[in-house]
Every structure is written in C-alpha cells, then in structure tokens.
Amino acid sequence: MALNENERKVLDVIREDPFISQQDLAEAIQLSRSAVANIISGLVKKGHLLGKAYIINEERPVVCIGAANIDNRYIVQDDLIRNTSNNIHATSSLGGVARNVAENLGRLGEHVDLISIVGNDDDWKRIKDHSKYFIDLSSVTVLDNQATGNFIEIIGKEQEVLIGLSDMSIYDCLNLDLINKFLEKIQRAKCVVVDLNCSKEAIEFLQAFTRRYNIELILITVSTQKMVNLPDQLDGITLITKHDEMEDKFQRPVQTDQELKKMVQLVLNKGAKQVVISKDSDEVIYGNHESIQIFENPQYSKGHYEWGQNEALCGAMVYANFHHYEELGYDSIQVGLINAYLTLDCLQIVRPDLTPDKLKKDIENYFITDRKI
Template structure:
C-alpha cells in the first residue's frame, strides 16, 4: 500500500463508519481524492465491506465530456487559406468535466460520469481532475481515443473555429448509464451536457423524474441541439445560448422581446427554469418571469481566453441555485466567475475558491 492508502486504511480500521469527509479533514486531502483512494483499496481487496460508506445524498453527478483541450491562438489577424503564426497549448477540458472542476473548487462533492480511451490523454485528465471530483465512474472503452477539442482563437482571444473529436461519447449509452444507477440514485443533482447521445439524455430525464432528482441540461453547440428531447418536463434548469435556441426552434431573434418569447417556448416544453446567454450581451433568466442581467464589459486587452466562459458561468450559477439563492444572486455568481475566468489562461481558473468568488461578487 502507498502511504496515503495506509493512513486511510488505519482510519477505517479504527472506525468503519467514518465518513469520507471526516477522513479528508484529518489527512488534508480533498473529499474526491479520498474517494479515489478508498476505491483503490476496495479494488485491491484491502476493504471488503462497505460499512465506511456514509449515505451522502448531497453529491452532484456530472455526465458528459472529459477531453483534452487544445488551444491555438493567432498572433496577428487571421488570414484564410494560408499559413498563420500561432501559439498553442493543451489542457484538460470537456463541458461536464469543466463544470465538475468549477463545482469542486467551490466546495461541492462531485462525481464525473463519462467514457475515455485507455491512453495518455485520459491519464492526464484523471490526474488533473481527481483533486476536485471523483473519477471512478469514468468507463474505459478499449480501442477508442479519449475525446479532444481544438479551439482556434483569433488575436483578441475570441473563438474563430472549434474542432471536436467526440465520437467516443456515442458509447455513453443508456445501457452504460444503467450500470451506474448506484451513484445516480444518491445524487442531489444530475448535470448532463449534450455531448451525450439523445437516447441517453432521454434516459436521464426519465431517471431523474422517477427518482425526484434535480436535473440540469447544458447545451454545447448548435449542431447538437437535435439531441435535445422535445419533452423537457424533467428538466429543472436548462442553460442554453441564443444561437442554440435559434437552431432548436428554427427562428431568428433580434430583440429582447424575441428572446423572451423564445424563453416562453422553452418553458412550454416543460423546462422549469431557462438561462439564456448571448456572449457579452445581456443574460436572460426565466422561471417563469423574465429577468435581464447586464454583462460587465471587459477591455479586449484583458481578455485572454473565452473558452471556459460558459462552463464557469454554468458552475457558479448552479452552485448558488442549489443553495436556494435568489435569481439575482445566482446570475451574479455566474457572471462573476465567467468574468474572471476569461482573464485566465486556464479553462478553469486555479485561483477559484468559494470565499474568493463571494468577495469578487461584491466587487462585480
């Protein structure tokens, strides 16, 4: 056994009913890191029973993409059909994973449910993610590659083109999810992105409704809006942008009144709350009454990378929402986290903590 495994084993041996959070507090690790070590002890047969497991129903399960993100930024104005000088970097990403890390950094107990290849990319994702979430429910698909997402950014840091190799998520099937019902049943909230197959999204909608679990759906792109079910009665919160809304309803929206009508259409499909973003323009929240929130302007020279803007907004909004904060506080939390994330080179800013976010919200 490794040193941390020995310490945790002794603590469980002394008190089989000790909670994972108590262990984390004693040895100075995060709760997800402790969960990963306990899982390792079970796999190695050092732990045979499950007396140590506390029935925790306050965890969040994030289902969807866990990728390696590759960012390529032009140093000058982008010119088509010729060579352009660029800088590049790679980091861990994926909508569900990014949201999970943000939530973990904000102090939530989070589990990631995804699929990966048996490759170096997944090893890197797991290493970087494990301090903030439990990754034991990620299923390895032999013969497949871990997902990758390549973003081409212009000189101002705005995304010019995104390239997604996401075929592995076709394996995130209802059959696979059925084998994970133990973790899903103990969730206080399930968050799912639309990188998952449509039938899997429908399965989670049905599962959440049957088990009275809060459900958040996160859209990821206009082409994948076809994966969204027409019946959204199980969805407590839908986070979607203007372009995706236009694609889903096959309409164009030019005014705030147009967007409010679009919000009413979402609500008519059963969604209890819709959060409609439009980049640097005002944010609309309807639950059911419309509320508009301005986005704080940021000088172009301070914008480093917008890739993580949506995921950081989503996570902070959900964090406040799950604490039963009012609409204004939820919107403020999301906008504040996004505002500071786009000033960071990382998709999830490493400085994020709950106390830091609360302080930043007062200054937003």
C-alpha cells in the same frame, strides 16, 4: 473541500472494510501508522468520517454526466492567409463541458462525481492527474480501443472563432447502456448535470429517472451539432445554452432582447423550470415561470471569447442552491454569473483561484445590472 490522493486511498480502503485496524490500513496504502492517523484526523475534521468508528459520511453528490476531453486552441497572430502557414499562439487545456462543471463544483468544495468515457491514452492520464483532486473519477469508463475526445479551434486575432474541429466519436458510447451501469450512484445524487454529448435516448431516460426520485436535472448544451440530443419536451429541467445554438436548433433569430425573450418563452412552454441563454460574453437572459431578466456583463469588451462561461455559471448556480445564498440577498443566477464573468476575465476554462471564500468575496465586490423584459 477537495481530497488529496492519500485521503482518497484511505476512504477507498475503509469503504471496503469499515472495521480495518489503523495498522492494516497503513500497510494497505503503504504509509506509516502515524501518517494514517493524521489522515484520519483530517478526514474527521473535513466531515468525511464521523468519529473513530470509521463511519463514512456519505454526502449526496452532484453527478455530472458528459464529456472529458482536451481543448486545443490556435490563435492567429495576424490576418489569416489561406493556403500558406500562419503565425499562431497555441494553447492546450483540459475540457469537456461536464468535466468543466465538475471542476468548478469541486473547487467550491462539493462532492462531485463524473460519469464520462475516455480512451486509455496520454490525454486521459493528463485529465486524471489534474482532475482527481477536485472530482471523483471512479465512474469514468476507460476504453482501450478509443481515443479520448479532442477539440480544436482556430481563433482570429480579434478572438473570433474561424473554425472548430472535433474528434468526439468516443461519445457515441455515452449512451443508455453506459448510464444504466451507474443508476445507483445517480439515484443518490442531489443534483444531476448532463451535457448534450450524451445521446438523446439517454437524456430522455435521465429526465424520467430524476423526476421519479425528485432529483434536480440540469441540461447544458455543447455545440450546434449536438443540439439534436436535446429532448423534445423539457419537463422540469433547467436548460443552460447559447443563443447561436438555439438559433440553429429552432431556425429563428435570437439576437435582440425581444428575440431572446421569445426563445426563453418557447423553452418554458416546453415544460422547462428555468432557462439560461448566454449571448456571447456581453449578456445573459434568465427566465422562469415568474419573470424574465437580462443581465449585462459590466466588463464586456467586444470580441472577448467566452472560454468556460456557461460551465462556470452552471457550477456556481448549483453550489449557490445548496448553500443558502438567497439568505445573503443573492439569487443563484447572480452567483453563477459572477463566477462566469470572472472566469471570462481570467481567460482560463476554470478559475484556478476559485474557492468558497473567494466566491463569497467576489459576490460582495461585484455588481451586475439586470432589467426585466
């Protein structure tokens, strides 16, 4: 369950001094002693504190590493006319693939840490003010001389992408030097999710590091331009990607079922444990070393734009792995897909009504067809 601001303050003080009195704790965070007592009681019920001794239940977190930025989308209302102004509908939302995955996990009650890099500006303040209720942001590096990442898409009236623009230069600093500062936190992780805004060198290091400590590693792609950061060998990882990004990376078509299957096999041959490739918003192919399946979106409508699809899929997949959904008869990929398709349906990057109970009800009421190929 996500923590509120006062709960986070109490835990931060207790981490510094586990033997602090309630009165001193109240003075440290400028609340009444009775208010602190209620907060501590709530933290015990939520499992973050073990009894009256202020023993912190240090649950192993999921660590997400990558982008936290602002997404701006401009939807053209009529046919685009060049060299003049056009009527648009403008939207702006929090983004960044790693941040989006982290919020999905946080809304599902997971303890999730974000390792990212941002500018000391209003965009970071906006990201922080929203994300702090779902994500531990203590490992986000703030730079005074850089701007928080920004992404812009111009979208046609049929929801087709006309052009994408990005100012992501800050992620040049998302490199091995930065990762090395957080190795103790990464070593404690029960799963690490990395987006391809991280440098190739950093990702290859994380491959070796997570393998050494037997930590699950998931790589999730972000754009065709960033596919240069995909490691040459994918030993033991889970790869979540899109068909057009794989087309660009390997210079081969990924359109038909057989082409999708060949691409999955190519990735598995590079050592991956499992592969997920989304083909727009209509179908997803999943493969491991036992089988390859295609799952169809029962609510697919042509031209539907895939806001947040793979991030929602990744977050719910990770959650399902740790909460025994296979005992209910659902594979983690099925749980991920249900969250992904319902995220598409709400047209927001992260479903605002996502909770563990809501996801369980969704699974009971949502049917996804699949076929082996």
